[in-house]
Amino acid sequence: MIKKILFSYQNKSQxxxxxxxSFLGFTFLVTSIHYLIRVNEFGEGEEILGNNTMIIQKQINNYSSLKLSKNDFSEREIESIRKEEFTEMLQPILSNxxxxxxxxxxxxxxxxxxxVFVQSVDNEFTKIDTNxxxxxxGDEYIPIVLPREFLVMLNTFASAKGIPPISDDLAKSIGFKFTLSSPGKKxxxxxxxxxxxxxxxxILVPSSFMEYGxxxxxKDEPAIITQLMLTVKEGRFGDFENYLEKRSLESKENSMIVGKLKSVAGTLFSILIGISVITVFLAGLVLVQYAQLLISRNEYEIRTLLRQGYSPKKIIKSILxxxxxxxxxxxxxxxxxxSVVKFFIDKLLDKGGIQIDAGFTFLSILAVIFAFGIYTIVNYFNAKRGVLKTL
Known part of the structure; x- marks a missing residue:
């Protein structure tokens, strides 16, 4: 009865x-949040370095080969890079x-x-379990992180001997030994x-082993610092890349590509999230205005229902x-x-060689639920105020 009186004869164009x-805003919002999360996750689990963490070094040129220029970092250069706005964390890589x-x-x-050549960095730059x-x-063994190139070399060597290739899991169970030596000592x-x-x-080793060795x-020669471990702040990858070019520094190409991908995609999706939030907000205002207009146009009907014995709560509940x-x-x-858009985007990314988790992200769905809850709460108080106003 209440529904028929209040809603049946209303102009529903607005x-x-x-x-x-709201539909477009919600769709853009959930899509943007989902792919912003997936882009930031890209590469995780495959690499032991932390997110946005790069290894930088000086570019090698003819002058370096002739020893006319240095390829190591001075304390002054390290402090200068540490003070740059794109730097979140920076530490010299210790070498043997x-x-x-x-x-x-x-x-x-x-x-x-x-x-072999071994290096160590603080655990805060890696995703290795501290335990x-x-x-x-005196410990039973030294934990190490092995470059994949070494495992490829080992498999090539094994194949030449007629031995099946070694998987990652099998390599972790194989015994290895370090031999440390200096004149007269082994x-x-x-x-x-x-x-x-x-x-x-x-090969990466714990810093305690590096100090021990x-x-x-x-050796007689003093240790020098030729590489730095640097974590780039979110959204500052462009500044970092420009700095490398100006200072004749370099990082591994695949790290730069992944970093640039995350930076560009993160910026685009962040902009799209902002646009989506504005769209959802404006559409929500229109819905709220429609509810206010509906109550305003039905003041006589609402007042009549109240006089007939309908409680304000029942009318508010019907509107809500x-x-x-x-x-x-x-x-x-x-x-x-x-879900439909995601299916096609995932296929396009997969064809482009960018493999991401195909599952739904909790935060993207939560964003829709959150917006749904905000709309419901605002509409409840709006309906309550409008109905009680007619008393």
């Missing part, structure tokens, strides 16, 4: 326009100033021994692989339920539209 606006070789120590693979990434003299330590990296060309097996259904239709349609 309502339809507001619903279309002692002789160290790595050899296999397992019947699963043929014997292989090679001199696994620690070492002290020591062997067991090694265990705890991860792999595409970003670092050297540099103290107990030192009507708009809850409207919001539910908008939300449901936007999620369905997002």
């Amino acid at each position: 309502l339809i326009i507001a619903m279309i606006g 100033n002692f002789d160290v070789s790595l050899q296999t120590d397992s019947e699963l693979v043929p014997y292989l021994r090679t001199d 696994k990434w620690k070492w002290a003299p 020591e062997m330590e067991k090694v265990r692989i705890v991860g792999f990296t595409n970003e670092v060309s050297a 540099n103290i107990n097996f030192p 339920l009507y708009f809850i259904k409207v919001f539910a239709v908008i939300s449901g349609a936007s999620i369905i539209a997002f």
Whole structure:
């Protein structure tokens, strides 16, 4: 009865326009939030370095080869980079100033021994479990992170010996040994692989082991810093890239590509989120105005219903339920539209070689639920004020 009196004879053109606006805003909003999250997740789980973390070094040129220019960083240069606005965290990468070789120590693979280059950085720059990434003299083994190029080399060597290739999981179970040496002194330590990296060309070790080796097996030459580990602030990748070009610095190409992808895509999706929020807000205002206009036009009918014994709560509830259904239709349609759009976007990204998680993100759906809740609360108080005003 109440629904028929209040809603059956209303001009719904304004309502339809507001619903279309809200539908588009909701769809853009959920899509933008979803892909902003997925873009920032791109590459995670495959790399041990933290998000937006790069290794930088000086470009090698003919002058460097002739030793007419230095390729190491001075304290002054390090402090200068640390003060740049794009820098979130910066730390020199410690390199071994002692002789160290790595050899296999397992019947699963043929014997292989090679001199290696090891480095260490603070754990805050990596995603390695701190419980696994620690070492002290006397421990059973030294945890290491191995460059994938080394595993490729090991598999090539194994194939030449007629041995099946080694997977990541199998490599972690294979025994290795470090041999530390200096004139008149030698020591062997067991090694265990705890991860792999595409970003670092050297074997990564805990800083405690690096300090131990540099103290107990030192070379005559002083240690120099040739690489820095730098975490770039969100949204400042362009400034970072320009700085590298001006200062003749470089980082690994694949890191730069991924960083640029995240920066550009993150900026675009952030802009789209802003536009979507404005669209949803404006469409919401139109819906609120429509509800106010509906109550205003039905003041006589509402007053009559009240005189006939209908309680204000029942009338408010009828108005609220009507708009809850409207919001539910908008939300449901936007999620369905997002699912369709997501299907095609995921296929395009996959064809382009960008593989992201195909699942739905919780925050994107939560954004629709949150907007739905805000609309409902605002409409409730709007209906309550309008109905009580007619008393």
